[in-house]
Structure formats: C-alpha cells, structure tokens
Amino acid sequence: MQCDYFDAGRCRSCTIIRTPYRAQLAAKHERARAALGEGPAWEAPLASAESGFRNKAKMVAGGTVEDPRLGILVPGGGVQDLRECPLHEPALEASLPVLAEFATRARLVPYDVTTRRGELKYVLATVSPDGELLVRFVLRSTESVPRIRKHLGWLTARLPGLRVASVNLHPTHSAVVEGAEEILLTDQAFLPMRIGPVELGLRPQGFFQTSTGIAAALYRTAAAWTADLDYRSAWDLYCGVGGFAMHLARPGTDVIGVEASAEAVAAATASAARSRLAHVRFETADAGAFARDAAQAPDLVVVNPPRRGIGDLTRWLEASGVRHVLYSSCNVDSLAGDLAAMPSLRPVRAQVLDMFPHTEHFETLVLAER
Structure with missing residues (x-):
C-alpha cells in the first residue's frame, strides 16, 4: 500500500x-x-x-478554528493531519474534510494539550456497510454544544449518510479518549451494521x-x-x-x-x-x-x-x-x-x-x- x-x-x-x-x-x-x-x-x-478497510476514524483535533487538523498527536503536542489516510473506507475518508469544515463553522476550538485550553479533543467517526455514518465530537465542556446543534442541519446536508451524531464530554486532561457522559444530537440512536444475514446496531459508546x-x-x-x-x-x-x-x-x-x-x-x-x-x-x-x-x-x-x-x-x-x-x-x-x-x-x-x-x-x- x-x-x-x-x-x-x-x-x-x-x-x-x-x-x-x-x-x-x-x-x-x-x-x-x-x-x-x-x-x-x-x-x-x-x-x-x-487499503480502504478501516471503518472507524479516531482523529485527534488540533490546529486552529480557521485551520483545524484531524489526525494524530506528535511530539511537542502538535497534530499531524491525516484526513487522506488510505486505511479508511472511502465513505469515511470523504467525510473527514466535511467534519473539519464543520469544526470551523461551529467555532469548535481545538484542544491544545500543552496549554490545556480549547474544547474539541477528538472527532470519532464510524461508517456502516451501507455507507451511513456515526459521528462523535469529544469536547472538554458543554460550551460548544449549542453551536453544534445550530449547525447540525448544515452537516447533515453535506453528509446525507449521517445517521447518528453525539457529543462526548471529557473534561479531564488525560490520555483516555472519551468521558462517561454522552449527549445524543440526532433522533436516531444507533447505526445499523449489516453483517450478512444479521443487522447489528452500534450506539455512540459501543464497540x-x-x-x-x-x-x-x-x-x-x-x-x-x-x-x-x-x-x-x-x-x-x-x-x-x-x-x-x-x-x-x-x-x-x-x-x-x-x-x-x-x-x-x-x-x-x-x-x-x-x-x-x-x-x-x-x-x-x-x-x-x-x-x-x-x-x-x-x-x-x-x-x-x-x-x-x-x-x-x-x-x-x-x-x-x-x-x-x-x-x-x-x-x-x-x-x-x-x-x-x-x-x-x-x-x-x-x-x-x-x-x-x-x-x-x-x-x-x-x-x-x-
């Protein structure tokens, strides 16, 4: 590859x-x-x-509101953008630039691990076999939630396959990816994952x-x-x-x-x-x-x-x-x-x-x- x-x-x-x-x-x-x-x-x-086999993206948020990065943490606390990682399924890869644009539109300030300031820690996305999406925004607090709700219509218009969206609250500074509290933003609470004759359902905090x-x-x-x-x-x-x-x-x-x-x-x-x-x-x-x-x-x-x-x-x-x-x-x-x-x-x-x-x-x- x-x-x-x-x-x-x-x-x-x-x-x-x-x-x-x-x-x-x-x-x-x-x-x-x-x-x-x-x-x-x-x-x-x-x-x-x-390539193109990975159904989930666990992206660290970095950069600035105007120029957000979604990728991995690098030494020194910066973030290497990996929106074009070839491991991701095509529908998942296509969603990442839209999610970065949404972060700018909703004014989601990326969290800076060196200063411990900012709100958006991670963007977590999963794609189903039918090309539908579950997206989670891991935030330090609820400060950005009203703006996410305000612009969610824009996001669903840009990502018609978006079925489940949520906010995960992770107020502590730690290496753990997510916190215990989840705020569901959509009417639908699970992403259908059709595996042969069986339809499984993935909820935001499921595996x-x-x-x-x-x-x-x-x-x-x-x-x-x-x-x-x-x-x-x-x-x-x-x-x-x-x-x-x-x-x-x-x-x-x-x-x-x-x-x-x-x-x-x-x-x-x-x-x-x-x-x-x-x-x-x-x-x-x-x-x-x-x-x-x-x-x-x-x-x-x-x-x-x-x-x-x-x-x-x-x-x-x-x-x-x-x-x-x-x-x-x-x-x-x-x-x-x-x-x-x-x-x-x-x-x-x-x-x-x-x-x-x-x-x-x-x-x-x-x-x-x-």
Missing part, C-alpha cells in the same frame, strides 16, 4: 507497511503457530484488503471491530466451526454489540451475551428484537462474575476479550465442564497463556484473520474442545 504520510515521515502507525503484504500475512500466521503450537488444525490465514469485512468473516467462521456441534445453550462473553451471539443463534438454542458496557448491551438487545431472535438475550455484567454466579454452565462459550485476555475466567472454564470454547483474540500471547491455563480444553481448529494490516497485530480464532 502506498502511503504518502509514511514516506514523508509524518506517520509511523503502520509499522510494517514496507513489507510486502503477502509476507506480512505469512509472518503473522507463523507467529500464531509458534505461540499456539501445531496441536490445532491450522487453516490458511485470511487476508484483508490492503465494533475495526474492519467490517474481517468482522463478517470472523462471524461466518464462528458459525461454520460450530454448525455441527451439539449445543443447546451458549454464552457470548465480552459480547460487544452481539455479533457472535446472533450468528450462533439457532432454533432450540438459548444464547446469552454478556458485556460490561450498558450501551453495547442496549444496542445488542435492540438488534436481537429487530431480528426476532427470541432465544437470544443480553446482560450487562462482568464476564467472570457472570460465569461464577451462574447456576449451570452452558454447552458452548465464546470469548472475545480485550488484549489482556480472560484472566481468572480460565480457572472457571477449566473446572466448568463446558464442552467447547471458541476464543477470538487480538493478542496471541495472552491467548496462548489462557489456553495453557485450560489444559482440559484442547485446541482443535485455528486461523489468523488479518484485522490490522501493516501492523504486527492480528486476530486469531481458536476452537477448543474438552
């Missing part, structure tokens, strides 16, 4: 971009095999598009995989690997907006999704209702606490945890009698450690899915059985 920002030394986020993509993919496959061993049947790694194409492949693979398993009950732990849960739903099977984010659970619950999946439900809870408090273990457990892995949940799974565990991970090292802590669950299938081209990161899916 050609990237002028990288060639000019302005952005180094894609650390291995100069490695040919086929070699990147082969190296990730070998890295996963080395970490997990030859026990499972390894499928060929799943390639991504080399969705970075690449829609790879996410769809991940869910299809999960459904294919479990199609012949005899399970009457399943848990989707760390379920996010419910992608695995709704792809594993089938007649006669009870599926429960568990997620700490109430926003994600609300979106997943609404998605299941729209899809008339009566035997799929979602709960807001810590995954480990939910498992420990349950009266009975299910037949199948899906885990898709943060990079740190599932921690103490390994002990519960090892002792639980659960017959199959489907583990999706963005960190093969924590995945390997967690599997080692569950020796009764033997990995039988595995695959690398390249969610993050041009970086060392990737997704690994493993099916383990007792």
Whole structure:
C-alpha cells in the first residue's frame, strides 16, 4: 500500500507497511503457530484488503478554528493531519474534510494539550456497510454544544449518510479518549451494521471491530466451526454489540451475551428484537462474575476479550465442564497463556484473520474442545 504520510515521515502507525503484504500475512500466521503450537488444525490465514478497510476514524483535533487538523498527536503536542489516510473506507475518508469544515463553522476550538485550553479533543467517526455514518465530537465542556446543534442541519446536508451524531464530554486532561457522559444530537440512536444475514446496531459508546469485512468473516467462521456441534445453550462473553451471539443463534438454542458496557448491551438487545431472535438475550455484567454466579454452565462459550485476555475466567472454564470454547483474540500471547491455563480444553481448529494490516497485530480464532 502506498502511503504518502509514511514516506514523508509524518506517520509511523503502520509499522510494517514496507513489507510486502503477502509476507506480512505469512509472518503473522507463523507467529500464531509458534505461540499456539501445531496441536490445532491450522487453516490458511485470511487476508484483508490492503487499503480502504478501516471503518472507524479516531482523529485527534488540533490546529486552529480557521485551520483545524484531524489526525494524530506528535511530539511537542502538535497534530499531524491525516484526513487522506488510505486505511479508511472511502465513505469515511470523504467525510473527514466535511467534519473539519464543520469544526470551523461551529467555532469548535481545538484542544491544545500543552496549554490545556480549547474544547474539541477528538472527532470519532464510524461508517456502516451501507455507507451511513456515526459521528462523535469529544469536547472538554458543554460550551460548544449549542453551536453544534445550530449547525447540525448544515452537516447533515453535506453528509446525507449521517445517521447518528453525539457529543462526548471529557473534561479531564488525560490520555483516555472519551468521558462517561454522552449527549445524543440526532433522533436516531444507533447505526445499523449489516453483517450478512444479521443487522447489528452500534450506539455512540459501543464497540465494533475495526474492519467490517474481517468482522463478517470472523462471524461466518464462528458459525461454520460450530454448525455441527451439539449445543443447546451458549454464552457470548465480552459480547460487544452481539455479533457472535446472533450468528450462533439457532432454533432450540438459548444464547446469552454478556458485556460490561450498558450501551453495547442496549444496542445488542435492540438488534436481537429487530431480528426476532427470541432465544437470544443480553446482560450487562462482568464476564467472570457472570460465569461464577451462574447456576449451570452452558454447552458452548465464546470469548472475545480485550488484549489482556480472560484472566481468572480460565480457572472457571477449566473446572466448568463446558464442552467447547471458541476464543477470538487480538493478542496471541495472552491467548496462548489462557489456553495453557485450560489444559482440559484442547485446541482443535485455528486461523489468523488479518484485522490490522501493516501492523504486527492480528486476530486469531481458536476452537477448543474438552
């Protein structure tokens, strides 16, 4: 992939971009095999598009009201504009100049990390498979909210695909991207994310995989690997907006999704209702606490945890009698450690899915059985 920002030394986020993509993919496959061993049947790694695959933009705001920048923070506190980053899906890339123009129109003063002054900290945007948008403005205070509301009609006219817009309030000076309070600006509260036969819903504070194409492949693979398993009950732990849960739903099977984010659970619950999946439900809870408090273990457990892995949940799974565990991970090292802590669950299938081209990161899916 050609990237002028990288060639000019302005952005180094894609650390291995100069490695040919086929070699990147082969190296990730070998890295996963080395970490997990030859026990499972390894499928060929799943390639991504080399550019235009990223469905979300997390842009630091910088510059001035008249000349805003949307990009990444650089040493010294400045911001390198990355509006033409080739990773973004085309509809997302096309929205960024409009969002920068909107910042000028609404007089959103970019936050300066060195002086700790200004209002607009980040612009966060996500595009759906249908080309629709969810846009969030991360602000230090409510000072700019009336002006954003005043000019929102201009923004929706310029971005006809804008379905959800919100303000996130982040008053503290910290490395955390967003705060706890969200102010919805549009009548619609969720962005439909159509993944094959399933329509997921993304709310402003919800989580969705970075690449829609790879996410769809991940869910299809999960459904294919479990199609012949005899399970009457399943848990989707760390379920996010419910992608695995709704792809594993089938007649006669009870599926429960568990997620700490109430926003994600609300979106997943609404998605299941729209899809008339009566035997799929979602709960807001810590995954480990939910498992420990349950009266009975299910037949199948899906885990898709943060990079740190599932921690103490390994002990519960090892002792639980659960017959199959489907583990999706963005960190093969924590995945390997967690599997080692569950020796009764033997990995039988595995695959690398390249969610993050041009970086060392990737997704690994493993099916383990007792």
